[in-house]
Amino acid sequence: MRVFNNVLATIVALALIAGSAIGILYLIGLLANAPALTQLVQGWFRAIGRLSLGEIQAILLGILVVFLALFISEVRPWRAQFITIRDDEKGRTEIRRADVERYLTQRLSRERAISTESLDLIVYDGKFDVTTGVSVSTEADRNKVRNQVESNVKSNLAAIGLDKELEHIDTRVQRTKRAA
């Protein structure tokens, strides 16, 4: 998304430069009474003037949908892609968030009587929270399940040395399965 945004910002910056340069040339053309400068821009406006009402409605709707989608993609929160292990004058060391999520999900799925529905890491300032969603039998003890999940996540993070970065574990327990 960051690369996409860099490309998008480059295109928009170029459009701003081109648009304002054309605007300045047009206004200078009007002030200096130089038709050569103004005819080009007027030509584009003539093309818009020839559009039918239906075409204008469709174009405006298209612009609205595209830019609304782009606006939403910019304002929605972006999840950090990496957990920073070190950042000093020697350099930066990071581990992929998705790798840790997959590792923890696979390890949690090994637990008896627990189905892992979701496991997400929310990374901030070198620390992270773990949010898990598990489904269990209707007869399972909620506190036991919570302790089981927390113990599993903590021990597996400790196994790869990431337990110090863990801040909180949130567990959402769903009762969807019947006991056999």
Add this chain to the structure above:
Amino acid sequence: MDTLNRVLLAILFALIALASLVGVLLAFGAITPGQVQAVIPFRQVVNLFTANFIASALVSIALLAIVLVLGVFWLRGQFAGAVTSMVGGRYETRAEGPGATTTTYDAVERAINSVIAGIPGVISADTRIFAERDGQLFAYSSLTVKRKADIHDIDNRIRNSINREWLDKLGSKLARHDVIINLEPVEPRVA
């Protein structure tokens, strides 16, 4: 730069979406130009141009010039973080006495890979050397490590092995070494 891009793009996209929404509502007859005029006095702006064209045009040119300059700064910012890969390049180390030793950057990359691959828990390493715009060199290593490996331990071992002293022996002037750690994707089967 990422945050600045997001803020500026969000503002511009919101303005364009809002303007096209007004356009859509006008085109479908849901609102009248009079209602738009009540919120945004666009007729007064048009009147300003007809009443005093030269002054309005000069003010518009000044505003557009500001937009143009800001656009140039924004565009330059996109390329400020651009780096150049040093693949195939070489550098010379001159010591006392005649001649110089020439080393390729590929050799340094391979040397770093070799050191990292020797660290317990590391499955593979891929290192590239880049130059920033100011000429500073940095290495970027992407490693795959075993799932039972301690990430901090691996990081410390890398930093202790590939240090200034070790780089000086190669004559390399790396300013920074960035490391990305990937966990092996699948759980190894236990026999």
